[in-house]
Amino acid sequence: MTSVLDIRDLNVSFQQDGKIIQAVKGVSFSVGKGETVALVGESGSGKSVTALSTVQLLGSNASVAGSVKYNDEELINVPEKTLRRVRGNDISFIFQEPMTSLNPLHRLEKQLGESLALHQGLTGQPARDRILELLTKVGIRDPETRLDAYPHQLSGGQRQRVMIAMALANGPELLIADEPTTALDVTIQAQILELLADLKAAEGMSMLFITHDLGIVRKIADRVCVMKDGEIVETGPVAEIFDNPQHPYTQLLLSAEAKGRPDPVPEQAEKIIEVDNLRIWFPIQAGILKRTVGHVKAVNEASFSVRSGETLGVVGESGSGKTTLALAVLRLIQSQGLITYEGKDLRALSNGQMRSLRRDMQIVFQDPYGSLSPRMTIAQIIAEGLAIHVVDKTRNDRELVAEIMVEVGLDPTTMDRYPHEFSGGQRQRIAIARAMILKPKLIVLDEPTSALDMTVQAQIVDLLRDLQKKYQLAYLFISHDLKVVRALSHKVMVMKQGDIVEAGLADQIFDDPQTEYTRTLIRAAFDITADDNQVSSTA
Structure with a gap:
């Protein structure tokens, strides 16, 4: 040739x-x-x-x-x-x-x-x-x-x-x-x-x-x-x-592929977050008087709950409303509908009252490099939340940072280095450590593995499963990678253009999808033929 x-x-x-x-x-x-x-x-x-x-x-x-x-x-x-x-x-x-x-x-x-x-x-x-x-x-x-x-x-x-x-x-x-x-x-x-x-x-x-x-x-x-x-x-x-x-x-x-399944959720597990008829519409304004002439309907009437030790996977294409939904749950953007955290109506809380709950509700972003300050050492980044939320008065910050670094598989002797001195997988572990040091009950994971190599992706999934098992964490896991979603999620919610088109137990969604949109996503992710809706056990 x-x-x-x-x-x-x-x-x-x-x-x-x-x-x-x-x-x-x-x-x-x-x-x-x-x-x-x-x-x-x-x-x-x-x-x-x-x-x-x-x-x-x-x-x-x-x-x-x-x-x-x-x-x-x-x-x-x-x-x-x-x-x-x-x-x-x-x-x-x-x-x-x-x-x-x-x-x-x-x-x-x-x-x-x-x-x-x-x-x-x-x-x-x-x-x-x-x-x-x-x-x-x-x-x-x-x-x-x-x-x-x-x-x-x-x-x-x-x-x-x-x-x-x-x-x-x-x-x-x-x-x-x-x-x-x-x-x-x-x-x-x-x-x-x-x-x-x-x-x-x-x-x-x-x-x-x-x-x-x-x-x-x-x-x-x-x-x-x-x-x-x-x-x-x-x-x-x-x-x-x-x-x-x-x-x-x-x-x-x-x-190297995200494999396995999460441990079953204990029957007595309490509901950490419950959402009912959540709606997020952004007004479209026009004219000198900025009158509202329409709305961008980012999320329509979403309802779901997540228990302690449970992962809800939220899947869908870009623009389907996944991240917007998560930000509203954390009350980082305005929304309509009921959001209940451990029985408390978050809409009824002032900003000051919400601050005390921020320790329990953390987020890990998609791009670990973009979410870590290049001017701060790893110790400063991980300990940032400790300046606001008291976790353990009997120990200093560096002790707590060292402990959580070991927990997520990092060498604590590297805590005085800067983000650029770490690989992508290590940076994502740093972002997880920053969330975990506050001992939260709910973690929003917004595409935390999409920018990572396949081998590193599998390691991060294993780490998240281990942390969930040890601390009974509730995860709201956002991703378009259905292989990772299946390995980590107990329940799955499929979104399209702001609507929830299908929701249920993970095995139910993957093995017997009810909507054509879900079937299309699964075919694209697992490379199965159009006349075979089932995902093989090796996937």
Whole structure:
């Protein structure tokens, strides 16, 4: 097979704080014409650095050695003019987070037109016609109405489709997709993967697909290269790697999945939180007098309860109202309806009265890096709540911090370090420790595993189950990852556009879903056929 991309003995190092950090070590692989090669591994394994090295997109502190050839043309140590010709024209990129890749100040037509003007000299009506053709090709409905839109006016799936359109603008021969589906809902993820496969076949492209999710690799790739600590430890056809992995690390990745079930809830368990007919509507105001002309109906008539030691999984696509519901339960946003915490009507409490309850009601957010202050040490972050809520007068804060760090699997000798010195999984453990140090009764978990590698995801699920068992915690667990929801939840509530479309025991929802929407979510998450609604016991 003719190679479109041929990488030989690639080495990449970075100079940082007077030290040399070796990120990629002797990597060699090729991508054939019309072939999809998956580069898989955990965060920090060197996948993205390898991809960015192909067209020299690394920072000035990077040192690259070895050979990268595109159609037998060397791309290492060549003039910038050569790289500019290849970038975005012959080799295009789709990045993980479109919101950081798209300019928030420019409309879509301008951003899509830049590449056409640069590489093809297209402007005016010819450029607009090509943009409309691209948006139609990637599945954007009514593309004419989207030309003047800004990125923030699109959903996550729509933004990723726009990124794909930009990558395809100049008919590239090689598409490099760097974790393009990681932050997307399971249904949107399935649509994007299907779109990429269709476009690849229609356009005759080759693709280098970077991911940490081997489930995706099975669906889209022909060959796979497994990376660990900057090296490729195993490579081969997808079927061969999945059926007979040779390297222990590959075996670990393939087995890394949130498994098991939570312990049963004791019959005498008390209700921690009870919600009845909760409604959250945001007014739409217009005119000089700001009259209310309508409402954004974020949540409609939601009713549920969570007992001590019980997990309620709340699932649904982005924009379904999951996080809004949780914030209302914690009384962080206004709502209508009854919210009862241990028999107390939260609506009847003043802000001062609510403060005393905040210790019992904690939240862990999706992005552990974004929710931890980079200017505070881990000890300061974890102990932050102790300045407001007294937990144990007989012990100092550092003792309590050390104890809870051990509880969540962290080394207490690292408490004086800063967040950037920890991995993603460790940062999420820090966020859990910050919530747990106050000995809460209810924890809202808002997508706490979605940004994590599969192996780390499984570890966090095990940790949450262990903490729940030990302290009889009530969890409100928000996620679009149904595999994680099944491993952690006793009950499941399915939301769509603010409505609860289905609710019940977890096994009941997964084994016998009653609505087509729930069946669609389950099919996308567990990759089962349309005529089989049951999730296999191995899922």
